[in-house]
Amino acid sequence: MIHQPPVHFLGKTLTGQPVQKQVRKLKDLDNIFLDQAAFSAADMNRVVYEVFSYLPVDEGTEGGLFFGMTHLYPGTVGQEFYMTKGHFHTIENRAEYYWCVEGEGMLLMMDKHRNTWAEQMQPGSLHYIDGYTAHRVANTGGGILSFGACWPSDAGHDYATIVKNGFSRRLLSVEGKPALV
Ligand code: 6PG
Ligand code: NI
Numbered sequence: 001m002i003h004q005p006p007v008h009f010l011g012k013t014l015t016g017q018p019v020q021k022q023v024r025k026l027k028d029l030d031n032i033f034l035d036q037a038a039f040s041a042a043d044m045n046r047v048v049y050e051v052f053s054y055l056p057v058d059e060g061t062e063g064g065l066f067f068g069m070t071h072l073y074p075g076t077v078g079q080e081f082y083m084t085k086g087h088f089h090t091i092e093n094r095a096e097y098y099w100c101v102e103g104e105g106m107l108l109m110m111d112k113h114r115n116t117w118a119e120q121m122q123p124g125s126l127h128y129i130d131g132y133t134a135h136r137v138a139n140t141g142g143g144i145l146s147f148g149a150c151w152p153s154d155a156g157h158d159y160a161t162i163v164k165n166g167f168s169r170r171l172l173s174v175e176g177k178p179a180l181v
Pocket of ligand 1: 024051068069070084085086087096135136149151155157
């Protein structure tokens with residue numbers, strides 16, 4: 001049987017395989033944003049992003065690949081742009097590709113020594129995320145930011161390290177422009 005990945009997000013693959021939909025609301029992003037007062041004042045049911053994932057093999061399978069399309073909505077919490085939770089992979093050496101199909105954003109990456117840097121995302125931009133590297137995306141534009149992702153099916157997600165220690169630099173909106181501080 002031939003598996004065809006979703007081209008954009010169709011809700012299912014062309015051969016009819018279901019795509020998993022995950023919705024992340026503000027309430028799922030506790031301890032992610034700097035400005036706790038602004039966070040507490042916001043609507044916790046506000047959808048920040050949705051991820052449509054095609055998982056053709058079982059999670060944890062060695063040698064397989066997963067495909068995901070993330071739609072990150074525009075917005076801010078205090079001075080910070082809406083962003084993904086961010087994670088290292090549980091199997092730390094597992095790498096990943098991101099590529100932007102729509103919108104404007106920044107991909108933040110942080111290595112194990114807590115060095116943080118960013119790559120600008122724009123339609124067509126391709127981003128290689130090496131192993132041992134935490135990754136998070138912020139929407140710096142006025143519209144939706146959509147990006148595809150491809151990662152190994154045994155990579156897993158370590159969110160706890162980021163919830164606890166964060167990234168060493170934050171992307172703030174300074175006079176409407178993104179600044180990594
Ligand atoms: C992954 C990918 C990607 C990511 C989403 C949402 O490893 O699965 O990096 O699909 O999960 O963009 O970001 P968070 O997983 O950090 O919430
Ligand atoms: Ni990942």
